[in-house]
Structure formats: C-alpha cells, structure tokens
Amino acid sequence: MSYFRNRSKQALPLDVQQSTGWSMLRTLLGILWALPLTLCGLLLAVPIMLAGGQLCVVWAATPALLVSGRFADYLLERHPFGSMCAMAVGHVVIADRQSLTPQILTHELAHVHQAALWGGLFPFAYCAASLWAVMRGEDAYWSNAFEVAARRAERHA
Numbered sequence: 447m448s449y450f451r452n453r454s455k456q457a458l459p460l461d462v463q464q465s466t467g468w469s470m471l472r473t474l475l476g477i478l479w480a481l482p483l484t485l486c487g488l489l490l491a492v493p494i495m496l497a498g499g500q501l502c503v504v505w506a507a508t509p510a511l512l513v514s515g516r517f518a519d520y521l522l523e524r525h526p527f528g529s530m531c532a533m534a535v536g537h538v539v540i541a542d543r544q545s546l547t548p549q550i551l552t553h554e555l556a557h558v559h560q561a562a563l564w565g566g567l568f569p570f571a572y573c574a575a576s577l578w579a580v581m582r583g584e585d586a587y588w589s590n591a592f593e594v595a596a597r598r599a600e601r602h603a
C-alpha cells in the first residue's frame with residue numbers, strides 16, 4: 447500500500463494515477479475472486495515444487511505464478527483431456543518445461559484473466575461453453591468461447 451501511495455505522489459498526470467489505482471484494485475479483486483481456483487492450482491503446485499520444480503511470478507496485466515518441473519511435465523502429459531503444454535488453474539499456470547513459448551504463456555494468461563473475471567464460476571462457465579459448442583455440432587475444446595478468446599490473445603504475443 448505504501449508503494450502505491452509513493453507512486454501516486456510522483457508527477458504523473460491525474461488520469462494515469464487513477465488508471466493505475468483502478469487497475470491495481472481490479473487486479474486485487476480478481477485475485478480474491480479467483481482465490482478458490484488459485485488454491486486448487488497451489489495444491490497442484492506443491493508436489494511439483496517438492497519434486498524439484500521451479501516457480502516464478504509473471505508480472506502481466508493479470509499476474510500469475512508459473513510453475514514447472516518434472517512432475518508438472520508428468521501431470522500435463524496425463525491430463526484427462528489429453529496431453530497439454532500448459533494449463534491455468536486460477537492464478538497458477540502449470541507449464542511443460544520443453545514446450546512453453548511466449549504464445550502458450552499468453553494463451554494461459556488469457557485463461558488467468560478469464561478466471562479473474564469469473565472467479566469460482568469459471569469451471570462451470572467453461573464447461574457450459576463446451577456444452578454450447580457441442581450443441582452447435584462443433585468441437586468442445588476448439589470451439590469453446592474461452593479457448594477461442596485465448597487463441598485470439600496468443601496472436602498478440
């Protein structure tokens with residue numbers, strides 16, 4: 447909080463200060479709103495870290511913890527929906543060490559942003575979007591609106 451106050455005393459235009467304050471508040475609210483999901487992500491991160499994994503903070507518009515390691519690779523290879531390069535669970539991104547690219551990270555950060563918007567409802571909304579795609583005769587994953595939006599974000603990586 448003091449860091450923010452010090453920053454607001456700097457000679458920034460008023461609209462920039464308000465925008466910074468608003469985006470910090472929005473980020474904090476998103477972190478709190480998605481906390482139930484993030485706790486699930488942290489539960490997955492514990493065995494990854496215990497198996498010698500690495501963790502770092504990704505300071506993006508919607509921040510996230512990036513977790514990788516041998517056990518992350520194992521989990522992603524055996525994901526129930528098929529082998530994956532990465533997955534986001536709340537504000538935790540679990541990534542395969544070999545295949546993480548800026549595009550994949552951007553894709554997962556889009557899911558982190560979606561989780562911050564939907565909070566604990568996100569898994570239900572995601573499943574509903576898959577169901578909606580199937581009802582239209584399309585693919586549950588590729589035509590899921592959340593995946594379509596994340597792939598769109600990838601193009602700006």
Ligand SMILES: [Zn+2]
Binds near residue numbers: 553557592593596
């Ligand atoms: Zn995705």
